Amino acid sequence: MARMASLGLFLFVFWLLLSGHYTVWLIGAGLIVSALLAVGAHFLGLADEEGHPVNRLGAGLAYWPWLAVEIIKSSVDVARIILNPKLPIAPEMFETKVGPRTPVGVATYANSITLTPGTITVEVDRERDTFLVHALTRAGADGVRGGEMDRRVTRFEGRAA
Template identity: 75%
Template sequence: MLRTASLALALFVFWLLLSGHYTVWLMTAGLAVSVLLALAGRRLGFADEEGHPVDRVIAGLTYWPWLAREIVKSSITVTKIILDPKLPISPRLFHTKVSARTPVGVATYANSITLTPGTITVAVDRENDRFLVHALTGAGAEDVEAGDMDRRVKRFEGRAE
C-alpha cells in the first residue's frame, strides 16, 4: 500500500509541475486522477518493486550525486578527446561482470554505464551475469572494469559488499 500511495503522490506532484494551475477544483481533480491511476497501476502490476522502486530513493540520494560527478568527469574527458587534433581514441569492446541481482539494479548499472560519456552498454547477459560494453578509450574501459560503479550499484540495491 505504501508503494501505491507513493506512486499517487509522485503522479500528483508531476501533474502539479506540468499543469501550472492551482485552483481548488483542478488540484482536487488532479489528486483524484492520480489516486485512480495509482490504484489502476497497482492492479495492472506496474506499481510493483520494479516499476516504482520507492524503497530505493534513500539509497539513490547517495548514488545519484556520485553518478552525476562521474558523468561530468567523463564529459570533460570526452570533450578533450574530441578537441584534440590527434583524436586519441582506442575503442574497446569487452565484457564486465554484473553483481546486481534485481531488475532495478541491473537496469541502473546498464544505464549508468551508458549515461557516462565514452561508454555504452551494448548487451546484457543475465545468464552469465555480465554486460558487453563499448568504451571510447582504454582508460574508460579500465574505469568500468575496476568495478567501482558495480559496487555502488550493489549498495544501491541494498546489498552489502
C-alpha cells in the same frame, strides 16, 4: 497499499512540477488523476517492486549525486577528446561481470554505464551475469573494469558490495 500511496504521491508531485499552474481546479484534477492512475497501476500489477522501487529512494539519494558527478567528469573528458585535433581514442569492446542481482539493480547499472559519456552497455547477459560494454577510450574501459560503479549499484540495490 503503501506502494500504491507512494506512487500516487509521486505522480501528483510530477503533475505539479510539469504543470507550472497552481489553480484549485488543476491541483484537484491532478490529485484525482494521480489517485486513479495509482489505483489502476496497483490492480494491473504495475506498482510492484520493479515498477516502483520506493524502498530504494534513500539509497538512490546517495547514488544519484555520485552518478551525476561521474557523468559531468566523463562529459568533460569526451569533450576534450573531440576537441583534440589528434582525436586520441582507443575504442574497445569488453565484457564485465555484473554484481547487482535484482532487475532494478541490473537496469540501474546498465543505464548508468550508458549515461556516462564514452561508454555504452551493448548487451546484458543475465545467464552469465555479464555486460558487453563499448568504451571510447582506454580510461573509460578501465573506469568500468575498476568496479566502483558496480559496487555502488550493488549497495543501491540493498546488498553489501
